[in-house]
Amino acid sequence: MCGHHVIESVRRRMIDRRSLFTGGAALAGAAAAASFAAPSAAASTSGGTLIDLTHPLSEDFPTYGGDPGFAKEKVLDFAADGLNLYNLTINEHTGTHMDAPIHFSADGQTVDEIPVANLMAPLVKIDIAARAADDPDTTLTPDDINAWISANGDLPERCCVALYSGWGAHTTTDKFRNADADGVMHFPGFHKEATDMLLENSSAIGIAVDTLSLDPGPSTDFAVHYGWLPTNRWGLECVAGLGDLPASGATLIVGAPKNVGGTGGPTRVFALT
Amino acid sequence: MCGHHVIESVRRRMIDRRSLFTGGAALAGAAAAASFAAPSAAASTSGGTLIDLTHPLSEDFPTYGGDPGFAKEKVLDFAADGLNLYNLTINEHTGTHMDAPIHFSADGQTVDEIPVANLMAPLVKIDIAARAADDPDTTLTPDDINAWISANGDLPERCCVALYSGWGAHTTTDKFRNADADGVMHFPGFHKEATDMLLENSSAIGIAVDTLSLDPGPSTDFAVHYGWLPTNRWGLECVAGLGDLPASGATLIVGAPKNVGGTGGPTRVFALT
Numbered sequence: 001m002c003g004h005h006v007i008e009s010v011r012r013r014m015i016d017r018r019s020l021f022t023g024g025a026a027l028a029g030a031a032a033a034a035s036f037a038a039p040s041a042a043a044s045t046s047g048g049t050l051i052d053l054t055h056p057l058s059e060d061f062p063t064y065g066g067d068p069g070f071a072k073e074k075v076l077d078f079a080a081d082g083l084n085l086y087n088l089t090i091n092e093h094t095g096t097h098m099d100a101p102i103h104f105s106a107d108g109q110t111v112d113e114i115p116v117a118n119l120m121a122p123l124v125k126i127d128i129a130a131r132a133a134d135d136p137d138t139t140l141t142p143d144d145i146n147a148w149i150s151a152n153g154d155l156p157e158r159c160c161v162a163l164y165s166g167w168g169a170h171t172t173t174d175k176f177r178n179a180d181a182d183g184v185m186h187f188p189g190f191h192k193e194a195t196d197m198l199l200e201n202s203s204a205i206g207i208a209v210d211t212l213s214l215d216p217g218p219s220t221d222f223a224v225h226y227g228w229l230p231t232n233r234w235g236l237e238c239v240a241g242l243g244d245l246p247a248s249g250a251t252l253i254v255g256a257p258k259n260v261g262g263t264g265g266p267t268r269v270f271a272l273t
Numbered sequence: 274m275c276g277h278h279v280i281e282s283v284r285r286r287m288i289d290r291r292s293l294f295t296g297g298a299a300l301a302g303a304a305a306a307a308s309f310a311a312p313s314a315a316a317s318t319s320g321g322t323l324i325d326l327t328h329p330l331s332e333d334f335p336t337y338g339g340d341p342g343f344a345k346e347k348v349l350d351f352a353a354d355g356l357n358l359y360n361l362t363i364n365e366h367t368g369t370h371m372d373a374p375i376h377f378s379a380d381g382q383t384v385d386e387i388p389v390a391n392l393m394a395p396l397v398k399i400d401i402a403a404r405a406a407d408d409p410d411t412t413l414t415p416d417d418i419n420a421w422i423s424a425n426g427d428l429p430e431r432c433c434v435a436l437y438s439g440w441g442a443h444t445t446t447d448k449f450r451n452a453d454a455d456g457v458m459h460f461p462g463f464h465k466e467a468t469d470m471l472l473e474n475s476s477a478i479g480i481a482v483d484t485l486s487l488d489p490g491p492s493t494d495f496a497v498h499y500g501w502l503p504t505n506r507w508g509l510e511c512v513a514g515l516g517d518l519p520a521s522g523a524t525l526i527v528g529a530p531k532n533v534g535g536t537g538g539p540t541r542v543f544a545l546t
Contacts, residue, residue: 050526056385057531058534072535084536086365086532092360253323258329260329268529268541
């Protein structure tokens with residue numbers, strides 16, 4: 001309801017103001033848009049190349065619970081009001097999003113409390129896509145971590161370990177949730193033995209998946225969530241675009257929301273290569 | 274309302290599942306949190322130092338319209354439900370946030386359509402804080418841009434020009450809106466002659482302010498919004514932390530939301546130095 005008050009206030013203000021400049025909005029609206037359509041896949045500057053790892057968020061993006069987690073209401077419209085503006089309703093754990101430590105703990109960091117030092121991390125990409133294509137219930141295990149280390153060297157300090165299963169290709173179909181007749185979902189996730197190994201033998205600060213949950217789809221105990229998040233490490237779910245990244249060498253930049261007390265939220269995730 | 278359905282679905286699912294693992298949540302909640310409290314101001318890796326330019330977002334963050342633009346409802350609680358989760362209601366133009374081109378145009382880019390190439394930009398910081406302390410209605414003019422160029426060289430290609438007025442220090446007081454007895458606000462913004470100069474003589478892709486509006490507080494015609502945004506360039510409002518940045522040399526990384534059709538939204542903004 002507060003949204004309506006905001007909007008009403010803005011609307012009243014706009015109506016008052018528009019009467020003063022008689023047509024400026026229409027003129028501005030007709031201005032030709034300059035062409036700033038740079039390549040959409042990545043941005044290059046002297047700082048490196050920025051790659052987007054974020055799915056577009058809309059009402060129909062699949063959710064863990066199955067019901068929509070995002071809605072928008074248009075409250076100001078350019079033709080009628082001189083500007084466009086929406087009010088949003090968002091379940092924090094929707095779309096490409098952050099699981100902050102407090103999501104599955106009594107006293108872990110809220111999303112605004114995560115130090116900025118923990119929002120940039122060397123990205124370790126572990127590819128289990130071939131196995132996932134054959135078995136949606138497959139998990140990322142200590143063997144996968146050891147295989148990555150054999151191929152790429154030690155895990156970098158304060159890294160994020162990302163599970164790439166290829167599941168991001170399924171966001172527009174039922175395959176993303178892949179629920180069976182009993183409603184049990186089937187998609188890959190981390191095995192608890194893998195995250196326990198990271199807790200014991202690495203300084204990893206985050207994990208990421210391209211599926212709906214850090215735990216595998218059929219999980220009933222959320223062992224990875226309960227083992228990992230209470231240690232003030234974070235998780236990212238529904239990360240996009242991992243397939244195009246190298247196994248090693250990229251840097252993850254996590255544009256998490258900064259809502260006070262938040263348990264996570266839709267997050268703009270980038271890789272810098 | 275969709276949020277309630279989502280939450281009810283998750284709640285039912287959690288209750289079903291928690292009965293299966295009898296106390297795991299309590300055990301996990303008691304686990305000691307490892308110390309990952311790195312310095313909160315910035316993160317350093319081989320990729321550079323990441324600096325947070327984002328204000329914490331809460332119900333009481335001041336808004337242009339004056340009413341709250343953010344609300345949260347706790348729908349799952351760790352003690353009762355085994356996890357914490359909120360549903361959020363957000364006016365897109367609240368907190369540190371993006372103005373996408375469509376916000377003040379009929380057919381400009383929506384926030385999800387902004388190319389990732391336009392979400393990283395060399396940061397040009399123009400400091401008018403001393404003037405703003407004496408005159409809250411001061412604006413950033415072509416003279417200020419020329420002074421920056423004289424001191425720092427040509428504007429970088431595809432840069433973001435940020436107005437630093439020192440106004441970020443006032444977010445917790447009425448000074449941030451600084452409304453007079455007639456409700457007219459008084460805070461600095463861009464002068465339209467400055468953004469017209471950028472449109473004509475630079476390849477700047479964005480502008481940023483540490484106040485509530487790209488236009489100065491008393492504006493009734495929103496000349497900067499209507500001149501700048503319809504060209505498919507973006508704006509950032511309520512940016513934090515500019516005071517600590519150099520006038521030249523930092524790179525802005527804009528963690529804008531990727532809501533389909535969105536006119537902007539709360540944004541995690543970083544500088545990479």
